[in-house]
Amino acid sequence: MLTKSHRFHGYGSLRSVYRQGRTVRSPMLALRFSKNENRATWRCAVVVAKKVSRSAVTRNRIRRRLYEAVRTESANLNGSYDLVLTVFSEQLATSPADELQQAVTKLLDQAGLITKTTHAIIEPKER
Secondary structure, eight states: OOOGGGBOOSSGGGHHHHHHOEEEEOSSEEEEEEEOTTOSSOEEEEEOOTTTOSOHHHHHHHHHHHHHHHHHTGGGBOSOEEEEEEEOOGGGGTSOHHHHHHHHHHHHHHHTOBOOOOOOOOOOOOO
């Protein structure tokens, strides 16, 4: 779960992201983001419409899973951005967690919001 400082509060706070943000899309998700100079850290919202699923349980499951995927990438996020993830597919409720994590990481990378961590490949010594 995201901490309170990383969540949006109120209906009007999303308005500026929708007005002046840029969008990166994938088949099941869209990420709209904008730089927010007034904040010290990033914040995130997940929008799941009733058109995606009529069941509130399913919509909330998708929302919780996406918040967790963003939280795990939070160490790599650069700067103070406002992020809005919009869901287009109900399949996110049942997709494996690693695929969901890859989809969120790919969107954040396409937007240029994360630093790429490079892991050195250690080759085994020959005997």
